[in-house]
Amino acid sequence: MSRPTTSSQVVATQPLLPPKASWVLDTDVGAVIGALTLVVVGLWARHGGVSSLGGSATDVFTSLASLTGLFASEAGILGLLLVTRTPMLERRYGLDRLFNWHRLLGEVMAILIVAHIVTSIEAWADPTGVMTAIRDLTGREPYMGLTTAGTVLILVVTVTSLKFFRERITYETWWFIHLLSYVGLGFSFSHQIVLGTDFMDDTIARWFWIALHVGVALWIVWGRWGTLIRSLARPLRVESVRAEAGGAVSLTLAGANLRRHRAASGQFYYLRELAPGRWWSNNPFSLSAEPTTAGLRFTIKDRGDASRAFTRIAAGARVAIEGPYGVCTPDLVGDGKVLLIAGGVGIGPIVSFLEQLSPTSQPVVLYRAHARAEVAHVEELERLAAAHGGRLHILVGARTTLKVPDPFAADVLLKTVPDLAERVVVVAGPESMVKAVQRGALRAGAPAENIHAERAWW
Amino acid sequence: MVVTVSENQRPSLVRQIAPAAVLTAAGVAFVSLLDNPNETGSVSLDFNAIAGRAAPTSLIPELEAPVVPAPEISTTLAPSPAMTVLAPATEPPAVQAAVACDGDLVASPTALFRWGGIQLQVHFTRSNAICDVAVLQYPADDSKSISINQRALPTYNAEVIAANSARISAVSGATDTWEAYTAALQAVIDSRS
Structure with missing residues (x-):
């Protein structure tokens, strides 16, 4: 007599395959x-452009306006390609580095745009003066009204991304402003x-420039927006919610399509709860357990912002994921x-890391937390460290209460981990x-x- | 024992250099294609895109076009060595020595636009090709107009002769002039076809 089986038990839980290398x-x-x-430059x-630099002031400014405009375009194109999150770049460099370069290119582009505006006005100002040139370049010349509006939008996006403003608006506001770019x-x-x-005199150059921009636009539509649409079309469900120490909550997301999904410990996802009033909020969280066909676990702490809603999420809720990211x-x-x-x-990504280490890794885990109550996943950490022949050190307390001024100074690290090098x-x-x-590890x-x-993705 | 990133075997030198070599070669080839003199004149797309914007330019309807020839209109000419009005038929300019200007001399209607009017005198060969263009009248009420037009008009004249049509490209900052200029020229061309 065969025993009755349920379909869910036929497929055993397996770790997901790691993402393909770039x-x-x-x-x-x-x-x-x-x-x-x-x-x-060509x-x-x-x-x-080069010969004009030896000409009249107007020629020089015209040439410089052309060069700064071209470079601003190049910075814009490269900056956009970085944030399409295309896997071949992301797998190589990691999303946080791509974001940093994107921001750098954005700032360079803004400076070039300002230089382009100044040199263009100077080029047009001869001989009737700056005011007439400004009037011409903000509307009288064809398409310049549209361009002026576009420039204002780009500069607004750049300015709101500066640290001073970025810290004063929510992620969502910033993101929607960013779409204006x-x-x-x-x-x-x-x-x-x-x-x-x-471009206006040279057909080959014009078509090349148009093709380049259309290509970038298609790449963005397919890569970035396509990823978003695919994630919305195949959401996962919250399988279980478990309270951890210090008010943290671990969520496990599961779904049938995980079986063909690839991910590794230490990576992170953007999570978007598909619920009224929440669907537009998209936030990054690190895996806190080895990703398996049974589900992806995230440990989320209430940090008083968008993370709070995730700590209150109910089992069964639908969550769209974008990822995995991180190298x-x-x-x-x-x-x-x-x-x-x-x-x-x-600690989340570190727990997931421990699970996928080889038995020879003899891991030493240093866990720094502000208060005893905030220390999460302790039993898991102890079990995993022991299983791999390693050990766990937990350092708790505000910085001022510690015996040493810097717990990660080279000599302190070496005392705990003599074979650090x-x-x-x-x-x-x-x-x-x-x-x-x-700093400490380098010195050690x-x-x-x-x-x-x-970086800790929440 | 220092562990390095394990499974990333070092890529071969060819693999590292080939993309750079190919892309650089493609870039150099592309740049060398640019600024081809034959390409400079063919701006059909540009022309069509802007042609729709030519509406504000109005040709004086009262003036019967074309007037053949019309030397008396030259009274409004602003002084500019590059825009000398040619004496009729018998004296081709030195730069046009290669082409015999042995056909009609036609004055265009004045194309009016917001800065004033542009009137051209177009000289044809017997085979009906444009061999010379002179500007009889252009806006010269203020120093800016004079400056823009003195910069742009010689270019437009040269482009018209090279292209033998009104399909010429605009000089940066002289788009209005370009619209009026091409409208005036096109009126002459249309009147002869």
Whole structure:
């Protein structure tokens, strides 16, 4: 007599396969940027940009306006490509680095745009003066009204991304303002083709420029917006909700389509609860357990913002996921020994890391928390550390109450972990802690390429 | 024992250099294609896109076009060595030595636009090609107009002769002039076809 089986027990729980590695090399990225720069400078030079520099003041300003405009466009295109989150770049560099470069390029672009505006006005100002030139360039010349509006939008986006303003608005407000950059860039494109000295006279250059922008637009639509739509179309469900120490909650998300999903410990996802009033809020969270076909676990702490809603989520709720992202995964460790350092909510990715380590890794886990009550996943940590032949140190207390001024100074680290220089160091936590660990571990003799950091994604 | 990133075997030198070499070659090839003199004149797309905007430019309806020839209109000419009004037929300019200007000399209607009017005198060969263009009248009420037009008009004249049509591209900052200029020229061309 065969026993009755239920379908859910037929497939055993298995760890997910790790994401495929990117084939992109640093040299490839350099080649693309270099070639684009070559073409941009070539456009400028072949259309008389260089010879104009020896001409009248108006010629010089016209030439500089053309060059700054072209470079601003290039910075904009590269900056947009970075945040399409295309896997071949993300797997190579990690989303946080891509975001940093994106912000850097955005700032460079804003400076170039301002330089472009100033030089253009100077080029037009001869001989009737700046005011007439401004009037011409904000509306009288074809498409310049549209371009002016677009420029204002782009500068608003850039300014709201500056640290001062970014800290004073919510993520969602900032994100919706940020969407305006698509409108701004679209508006500004028209004047490049119609008024740009490099494009209005040269058919080949014009079609190249149009093709480049259309290509970038398609890449964004497919890569970025396509990812968003696919995530909305196949949401996961909250399988279980479990209260952890310190008011943290661990959620497990599960769904049938996880079986073909690839992810590794240490990675993070953007989660979006599909509920009225919540669907537009999209926030990053790190995996806090090895990802398996049974589900993805996230440990979320109420930090008084969008994370609060997730700590109150009910089992059965639908959650759209985008990801996984992040390059700080256990394959960095290989067969070597490892030192894992977690601060606050950074413990999530460290727990998931521990689960996927090889038995030879002899992990040492340093766990830094502000208060005893905030220490989460302790039993799990102890069990996992012991299973891999390692040990766990928990350091609790506000900085002023500690015996040493810097718990991650080189001598303190070496006292706890004498063989630090032989270990791969993985740190997850707040920015300031990550910096302190990187400094201390370097001084303690760990090579820079063996120190890996993931910022705590909530 | 220091562990390095394990499964990332070092890519071959060819793999590292090839993309850069290919892309650089493509970039250089592309740049060398640019600024092709034949390409400079063909701006059909640009022309069509802006042609719709030419509506504000009005040709004086009272003036019967074309007037053949019309030397008396030259009284409004502003002084500019680049825009000398040519004496009729017998004296081709030195720069046009290669082409025999042995056909009609036609004055255009005045194209009026917000800064004033532009009137051209177009010289044809016997085979009906444009061999010379002179500007009989252009806006010269203020120094800005004079400056813009003195910069742009010689370019437009040269472009018209090279293209043998009104399909010429605009000079930055002289778009209004371009609209009026091409409208005036097109009126002459239309009147002869």
